[in-house]
Amino acid sequence: MKTKVLVYGANGYTGELITRFAKDFGIEPIVAGRTEATVVEVAHRYNLPYHVFSLDDTEALVNALKHVAVVIHAAGPFHYTAKQMVEACIATGTHYIDINGDTSVFEFIKRYDAKAKAANVMLLPGSGFDVVPTDCLAYSLKEQMPDATHIEIAFLPRGGGGVSHGTATTMASKAGEGGCVRENGSIKRTPLGHKGKWISVNGKKIFAMSIPWGDISTAYTSTAIPNIITYTAMKPSVYRVLKFQFLFNWLLRMGWIRNIIQNKINKRSTGPSDEQRKNGKTYVWAQVSNAKGETKTAAIQTNDGYTVTYEAALIIARKILNGYCKPGYQTPAACYGASLIFELSGTKELQ
Missing domain, CATH: 3.30.360.10 (Dihydrodipicolinate Reductase; domain 2)
Structure with a gap:
């Protein structure tokens, strides 16, 4: 059973937040990205393993995901990067979540629903403040x-x-x-x-x-x-x-x-x-x-928005590691219910 979480784009602003706070959610992630100097710096700062590869290097991408249960994709713009990662996740049986907020990207990823179901993979974009x-x-x-x-x-x-x-x-x-x-x-x-x-x-x-x-x-x-x-x-x-x-x-x-x-x-x-x-x-x-x-x-x-994003992404990743996920294309509330937002710190109802 695969138990690892890979954060791609961990050297970006939001990816670094996800990486920094991952251990608070019981997750020790693999740091990944395409720029070696910043990826290594983040990995050393938090004493974590890392991979350096471009999403356009399909062989390296697939090899990095073979033993990974969940990818938290944090490297945008996602209309340039989602396709490569989604297809690699389906090929390797890796669950996919991202922090996208672009309507066109959601519509694009939705097209992979049948393939994801056949591979028993969940695709859940928008696992942050968006949306x-x-x-x-x-x-x-x-x-x-x-x-x-x-x-x-x-x-x-x-x-x-x-x-x-x-x-x-x-x-x-x-x-x-x-x-x-x-x-x-x-x-x-x-x-x-x-x-x-x-x-x-x-x-x-x-x-x-x-x-x-x-x-x-x-x-x-x-x-x-x-x-x-x-x-x-x-x-x-x-x-x-x-x-x-x-x-x-x-x-x-x-x-x-x-x-x-x-x-x-x-x-x-x-x-x-x-x-x-x-x-x-x-x-x-x-x-x-x-x-x-x-x-x-x-x-x-x-x-x-950034605190919501790292908390939501990590809470959803933890749920997936615990076996709480559905194959195919999903949205946060349809998969985990309207109460999901109240699992995050600082959320309260207003009159």
């Missing part, structure tokens, strides 16, 4: 209103120090591509921020705008609710500017513009400090409605 809290809230509301036809979901960060280098890189690679919603079961392209609204949560009114969060894919898989819009907090002044982004999306998609954005990202710190993470919180809000016009609303507070 565990939102998926659990959506699943809970669907249980309360089985005939729901519409759901709106929002995550509203309150501090936390901003995004990591990897997240920023993913965002840069998607610059100018707009947003999306789900209408009548199908994903529909929309301008980024095509809709804005004020949301009342925890005694505060927070403005939010629509974005293409991963729940456009995962909430549909978890709940079968056919109409989904996702939001994040945004200053109204910024939202008003973004309403005109469609006029220059063609420019943002130009390679040289994306390179300029990426160069600026490369000059920043890799991610928020421990103190910034400690002080960060996120409100997660959702509302469902049915054909009768009835509604149900729920909200929770979680720790900052």
